[in-house]
Amino acid sequence: MSRFLGALSLAAAGVLAAMPVAAHAQDTTYRGIFLGGTYDPLRDKVGIAVLPVPGAFGDSVRAIIQRDLDFSDRFTVIPVDSADPAAINSPGAAGGLNYSIFARLAASAIVKITPVGNALHVALHDVSKAQVVNVHDFALPATGLSRDWRQAVHRTSDEIERWITGQAGIAATRVAYMRGQSIRVVDSDGASEITVPTEENGVSPSWNPSGTMLAYTTYGTDSRLIVIDLSTGRSRTVSGPSRNTIFITPVFTPDGTQLVYSRSGEDQADLYITGVSGGDAAHRLTPGRGAQNTNPTLSPDGRRIVYVSNVLGRPELYIMDADGTNAEVLTNYEDSEKNYRSDPDWAPDGRWIAYQERIKDRFQIRAIRAAGGTPKLFTSEGENEQPSWAPDARHLVFTSTRTGVRQLWVLDTESNRVRQLTKSGGSRLASWSPRLAAQQ
Amino acid sequence: MMRTRRIAVLTTAMLSAVTIGACHKKPAPQPAPVPAAQPAGPNADSARLAQEAAARQAAADAAARRRADSLAAANAANNGAASAASLRSALTATVHFEFDQSDLRADDKAILDAKVPILQANPGVAIRIGGHTDERGSDEYNLALGQRRAAAAKAYLVQHGIPAARIETISYGEERPVAQGADESAWAQNRRAEFEITAGGQTLRRP
Structure with a gap:
């Protein structure tokens, strides 16, 4: 046939x-x-x-x-x-x-x-x-x-x-990441790198759904939640600073109008949601109670959130509805195994959630379905962290020490082929952009 | 330090004033030399010589006292500086943590205990605690962990009577290591909370 x-x-x-x-x-x-x-x-x-x-x-x-x-x-x-x-x-x-x-x-x-x-x-x-x-x-x-x-x-x-x-490629995409204390953006093939003019101590870049903006946070004194318009290079504070508080791990909602992030105070770290324009009241999603809740990632339909919580001791992945209800543990698939799992990223096709898990004292990249079950294991060489899906939901960019220093690598999860994206050591915290339209 | 020095200077000034006053007073009971009724002969000369000798002696005594006073002041200032430095170093002494933990260890508590009386004796002092982690663990989760470590150190001080408003907490996660290297020795040094005096640090009073 x-x-x-x-x-x-x-x-x-x-x-x-x-x-x-x-x-x-x-x-x-x-x-x-x-x-x-x-x-x-x-x-x-x-x-x-x-x-x-x-x-x-x-x-x-x-x-x-x-x-x-x-x-x-x-x-x-x-x-x-x-x-x-x-x-x-x-x-x-x-x-x-x-x-x-x-x-x-x-x-x-x-x-x-x-x-x-x-x-x-x-x-x-x-x-x-x-x-x-x-x-x-x-x-x-x-x-x-x-x-x-x-x-x-x-x-x-x-x-x-x-x-x-029948499916567009992912060549016209970019990867935002950190090297040293700077946020950078590089083309999907490793060319045309630029440094993004962020506020001091900027960290954790994350794309908006149209690829025109990055959200990031700052650490140290006066931590804030910030959005930068990549066409103008202008940063705008969405939330903070707030005394005794650090803002971390921001992501846009799939419609691009809101940000979900973690706000870590002295007693607990909770996930919040607020409007991108700033000035809106932030709405708390997790119940706190002394736990540390960070690293949100939203399903493509925006209805569910996977995040990291240490409510049971060690960091594990949890899943809840986008309004903060029905939270349950996602990666505690072996009750006897107390481990360290973090940095989830929900694939754009909604099928898999990639994350990192400590195995024999080193992080490796895995993926699990939203419904739970047996996770896949994608890496074993060196330490591999911070996965971020490409828009094709097939390729992952991640941080690896397989050559001795931290570099960004791209993995094809179907063939397990890998290629090195960055050539300068200390590259980390990658976020793969959506497909980019012209004039960006 | 400034405060101590100011006291020392003030003391010196007062002592000098007393000394100067004494200089004026001492010769007062003696008859002032009146040129018109100046007695002739050796008696008058001896009286004048004795008077001059007494004045010289008084001046020398005053100079000696001034020197002793300024020496004492310098020593006091020096001791004050040493004391301020030791108070400052106790206030800014770093505490350390176990991997992925923000619980205070016994040695941490001893370090924090030493800060409590200094903070109590110096109500104008405000501090900032910066939480740090080692390079292991998630880079981003570590930013929250650093905040928790700073908060744990602060909570201990607050429990011991220091107003929370005088202590600010921030986090650097794993972004500012003090020790390079990928071994337990480096990691242990990097899992820490650092203390910085943000107000009132110019004059530290001994508890």
Whole structure:
């Protein structure tokens, strides 16, 4: 049996019908790549060739898109020798692509990119159909290799991925994190790093749902809850300072209008919710009673919160309704085992909650379902902490000491492939952005 | 320290005033030399010489006393400074904690006990307690743990009669280690609460 790898065929295939991919069935511009045999989008990779790109920044465009496709872990990029363009064209006057050669190279799709003015003209060829199945012109900022220009190329990669698999890629995303005492933002491929101009002692950056703002807190004297607008670089205090109090671990609600955070006083630390604009009264969610409640993460529908509490002694993950009711322990799956579990992050598709757990005196990354049950274990080498999901709910960025110093790494939770994101030691506390629109 | 020094200076000034007063008074009973009725002969000369000698002696005595007084003042100031420094170091002595704990150990309590009388004797003094953790544990959870450690130290002082309003608590989590290294020795030094005098530290009175 052969299948179209497309939204309609994915929706028709019983196994994958539940995936959000089905929404793309209504997108009339979508045309997928025809693949022989049975294809599992979680395990199988699509063979893809990106032809050499002409023009001043052609080599950079091609290198970035090839890397994006590779980092998506959903494609096998087939190398095509750019020194011999004749080999990829059919002999004769027409000079079309020699599809049979690509078929022999196990490429199912071919991407042909031509710079046209301030745009990239992209044509997607289906090797088995021997024809172009999609074309589009992607606008490109005039300044080659600039931060915006790179994002535009990343968005092109993500759209090519959506054409082929029905799901956009995660190349046009960024990771906010801490190095030293600074909050930084870096592209998903490790390029274009900037330092965010935060207030002194800023920590724990966390994205708003549109990727235009970061929430963070400060520690030490005059601890505050702050939101920074990344387009203006301006920080605005949402709450604090309050004497004898530290504000920590802020996250936006999925609608972006409120912040959930922990406010740690002298007797207890509680989760609170307040409006992003500031000036609103903060509403307490956890009952305190001497416990330390921190690190909230919300379900994508905003109805439930997983957080860390030491109400039973050691830090464990708890789950409650967003109004603070029905709290119950989530990770106490072995009653005899008193452990240290923290730093939860709820996947954007709602299925898994990643967190860190102390195993043999070192933290490792695990994930558990909201309903509990047996958790997955993702890491074992060095100490691995602070997981944050990519918008595809498949990749995680996390802090690892596997090379001796703390660096950010990216894990594909389907294939267990890892890559190093940062190159400077002491990188930590990563937060993966949502997919970013243009002009950010 | 300032206070002690001021007292010393004041004492010196008073002593000097007394000395100066004595200088004026002492020769008073003696007949003032009147040039018109100046007696001729050796008697008059001896009287004048004796008078001058007495004046010289008085001046020398006064100088000696002034020197002794300023020496005493300097020593008092010095002792005052030493005392202020020891009071200050007792007030700012650091306490330490066990891993993931904010309970006070017995040695912590002894350190805090030493602060109580100093804080009681100096009601104008305000302090800030900064809680710290080692690098283990969650970076963010440690910010809350640091706050709890500062709060535990504060609670002990408040239980021993120090008004809560004089003590501020903050947390640095694991962000400001005093010891580098990934071993128990470094961790133990970093799990701490530090004390800082934020007001009234210029003049510390001995309990």
